Amino acid sequence: MPTTIDSRSTTEDDITAEVLRRFETTPDARLREIMLALVRHLHGFVKDVQLTEREWFEAIQFLTETGRMCDERRQEFILLSDTLGVSMVVDLINHRKPKGATESTVFGPFHRDGAPEMAPGGNIAPRDWDGTPTVITGCVRDLNGNPIAGARLDVWQADSTGLYDSQYPDPEELHMRGLFRTDGEGRYVVRTVRPVHYAIPNDGPVGRMLRATNRHPWRPAHVHFVVSADACEPVTTHIFDDEDPYLASDTVFAVKDSLICHFVRHDERDEAARRFGLDPPFYTVDFDFVLKPRA
Numbered sequence: 001m002p003t004t005i006d007s008r009s010t011t012e013d014d015i016t017a018e019v020l021r022r023f024e025t026t027p028d029a030r031l032r033e034i035m036l037a038l039v040r041h042l043h044g045f046v047k048d049v050q051l052t053e054r055e056w057f058e059a060i061q062f063l064t065e066t067g068r069m070c071d072e073r074r075q076e077f078i079l080l081s082d083t084l085g086v087s088m089v090v091d092l093i094n095h096r097k098p099k100g101a102t103e104s105t106v107f108g109p110f111h112r113d114g115a116p117e118m119a120p121g122g123n124i125a126p127r128d129w130d131g132t133p134t135v136i137t138g139c140v141r142d143l144n145g146n147p148i149a150g151a152r153l154d155v156w157q158a159d160s161t162g163l164y165d166s167q168y169p170d171p172e173e174l175h176m177r178g179l180f181r182t183d184g185e186g187r188y189v190v191r192t193v194r195p196v197h198y199a200i201p202n203d204g205p206v207g208r209m210l211r212a213t214n215r216h217p218w219r220p221a222h223v224h225f226v227v228s229a230d231a232c233e234p235v236t237t238h239i240f241d242d243e244d245p246y247l248a249s250d251t252v253f254a255v256k257d258s259l260i261c262h263f264v265r266h267d268e269r270d271e272a273a274r275r276f277g278l279d280p281p282f283y284t285v286d287f288d289f290v291l292k293p294r295a
Ligand SMILES: [Fe+2]
Pocket: 108, 110, 157, 158, 222, 224
C-alpha cells in the first residue's frame, strides 16, 4: 500500500518510522535488531539535542578526520571508542567473569603481532636504559586454583618515556613486547621497567574532543597482558600501579580494583636481587592470573 502524501515525511517522527520500516525485513535477525536500535537511538539523539546543520556537518568532518588518522600504526577509531567509554561497556557485556577469575579490560590500540618468544625472565625492555628495572612474577591458575603449565602470556607496555614502539619513527622496530609461557608449576617471570603514566595520542580529532570537553588524555601506569591456555577463555587485561595519580581518572575508563598491584621497591642487595640478578634499585610485583574454562 503506498503511503499517502499527507503522512509521508511530514514530521521528523515520520522519517524515523519510515526508516525503521525499511529495515523491518532485514533477513538476518541480529542485523535487523542492531539496525532498528541504531536508527531509534541515532534519530532520538539528533532530536534530543536538536542538532543544527552546522553541528551535523562538523560531526561528519570529525568522523572523516578520525578515519584519515588511521593506518597500520595509528587507530584513531579505537581511541575514540576508548575515550567515549564504549570499549569498556563492550568489554563488560562480553566478558562476564565468575568470582575469582581475572577481570578483563580494554585491548587498546597498541598491540602488535610479531612479539618475540622469550624464556622465563626475558627482558622486554632491553633498550630502555632510563627506566627502573622491574620483575613481574606470578602464577596462571584455573578457577579451582590449579596451576596451568604452558599458559601463554602476550605482554606489552609503553617505555619509560610513555611511548609505545609504534609511536617511534622506525615502524619495523619492536620493543617492550614479549611472549612468555608458564613453567610446569604455572609460574611466569617477565623482566621489564616500571611502567609510567602516559598521554594517549592527542594530536588528532580525539585530542581535540578531549580539550574541548575539559578532559585530560592520561592513562595510569600499566602493563598489558593477554593470557591464554588450552581449554580456557583468554583474558585481555592490564595490571596497574597502585601509586599512580591517574587511577581514578583513566581517560579510557579501564581501571578495575582487582587489577591494581603494588610495585615493591628494592634498594638493597636482597634475596630478590640475587634471584633475578639485578642491582638495586629495582621493583618487583606479583600478580596471579585466573582463567575461566572455555564455554
Ligand atoms: Fe597501554
